[in-house]
Amino acid sequence: MKVLLGVTGGIAAYKSLELTRLFIKSGHEVQVVMTSGAKEFIQPLSFQALSGNPVRDSLFDANQEAGMGHIELARWADVIVIAPASAETLAKFRMGRADDLLTTLILATDKPIVLAPAMNRLMWSNEATQENVAILNQRGWMLLQPGSGEQACGEVGEGRMPEPIEIFEAVEEVKKQQQQTYQAWLDLKQFWQGKSLLITAGPTYENIDPVRFIGNRSSGKMGFSIAEAAAKAGAKVTLITGPVQLAVSDQVKRINVRSAEQMFTAVQAHYSNADCFISAAAVADFRVADIAEQKIKKQSDTDEMTLTLVKNPDIVAWVAQQDDKPYVVGFAAETQNLIEYAKDKLQRKNLDMICANQVGETLGFEQSENALTLITSEQELELSLATKDELAVQLLKFISAQ
Ligand SMILES: Cc1cc2nc3c(=O)[nH]c(=O)nc-3n(C[C@H](O)[C@H](O)[C@H](O)COP(=O)(O)O)c2cc1C
Known part of the structure; x- marks a missing residue:
């Protein structure tokens, strides 16, 4: 399966290296798209080495096919995984913004999207974030619930990125469903x-x-x-x-x-x-x-x-x-x-x-x-x-x- 991994700017970005390794180990192809925030936390070179593909981070990249990397990537993927998904990127997805490669390709895709949010507990429980994820959920995106526990910021609460193995298993589930749905669809088509x-x-x-x-x-x-x-x-x-x-x-x-x-x-x-x-x-x-030819008038002498x-x-x-x-x-x-x-x-x-x-x-x-x-x-x-x-x-x- 072709997995497009979107990495955004959060401390948990380093865990996505392990996620990349899990995908590659089980035979999936991986392409990584990083936001500029993500690159503040981790070097693209690490993802490039693990995935075997150059990391994509620029919307305006003249070296890509027809200069339209976002469309090409959206078409290429079987599934798109955003891990970690920052509060900022979730808000952009909810609004349909398209101001970098990741948000633009998300608008240009009809593939299944798996979100692994990761953030400080108050950012996660904030009404704005909760409203954003509720709407993305309604759109049919698969939202993985963040875990609870000690956070990188020293606070304790809900907002930790799900473990790489949990994200990996969620993607495997998408693959299974896709295969079943596709087969059922082929059978239906064959009959009708x-x-x-x-x-x-x-x-x-x-x-x-x-x-x-x-x-x-x-x-x-x-x-x-x-x-x-x-x-x-x-x-x-x-x-x-x-x-x-x-x-x-x-x-x-x-x-x-x-x-x-x-x-x-x-x-x-x-x-x-x-x-x-x-x-x-x-x-x-x-x-x-x-059927009366004219509108029936109210009769005042009868109830x-x-x-x-x-x-x-x-x-x-x-x-x-x-x-x-x-x-x-x-x-x-x-x-x-x-x-x-x-x-x-x-x-x-x-x-x-x-x-x-x-x-x-x-x-x-x-x-x-x-x-x-x-x-x-x-x-x-x-x-x-x-x-x-x-x-x-x-x-x-x-x-x-x-
Ligand atoms: C040290 C540090 C850690 C951060 N960790 C997170 C985080 O875990 N989750 C999050 O949503 N934002 C976090 N942020 C804020 C984001 O990096 C910031 O909102 C950024 O604009 C996200 O942009 P992006 O989603 O395009 O990568 C952190 C910022 C700093 C400086």
Whole structure:
């Protein structure tokens, strides 16, 4: 693995020599980037001797390929480790600053980043530093917790750089995850490449009059996440969506509809080309029998108003009844007896699979996270709480295994 080691200005910089040695000993390639602060603490020559590569420290280096060392280094690395990560550099990362080689290449990378902070205990516990690391953590950077104990400054507390062996093991973990994720991704791609997938998403709006409608709390996120993930895996995706506030990439063919009847018409026009149909939309069961042509006026002489509703077509059941039906996946959003209702729906509607989805005030709808149980006539798989993007990938994987 190609490890890019960023060393910043802190007493613990000397420990990164041992870290370099550990990487080299286990067969990794290492390139070291030092900040000007780091060079106050340790000579670049030591890293050069251990890594076998010249140390990089200058953003404006005319000797580097096309004079763009930051881009070249960002591309070269499989993983980037910052050890020690000073309070100053963490603050710069958080802000997206790019005023030296290290900060600039960090902005120019999509590789995993492992941070090993090291600083005085008060610098570490300072609200500003804590806010910075919390945000970097949210961005998905791997933050190693500093150790506690006696510090170089003579104080005792939290802020010591994790031991080189701990940092080394964290990087090995990244490598393992990368390999697993990559293999899983290849498998998914192999299955979905060129397959045709039809997805419905979002709510439907059933008009009452020109200004009012009956809707529901579906945000469309689940269906959109599936559409994006499938398109990335190489599938030809058609997404029929009710009114939502979401965007989708150009690889997905998007068809906007409003009512259940419009969604039904669009599905009828497209299902026969699909290898798989995923019905993630929250389609209204009923629509208003007579939609008023003009805005309904408030009646001052009555406290009640009655709307007559008539049944909407059951889109997923209709697709599942067709002779040339694709593989049909439904969703069951329930507030109670989830699995029981979902299994009943699977059977009653002749679906191939159903995704049971507990919904409630703070569950399922309008959230970017969810938990699902995938059910077929032979199998049940619980997917624990995760982002809808992650669930989408797991769902596509489960379908490909059926
Ligand atoms: C003797 C000495 C020790 C220092 N040790 C640390 C340290 O352990 N952690 C830290 O965040 N800053 C430490 N600093 C402060 C940084 O060197 C300083 O904030 C510098 O601007 C960091 O820049 P850099 O992150 O670009 O290397 C120390 C400063 C001195 C003078």
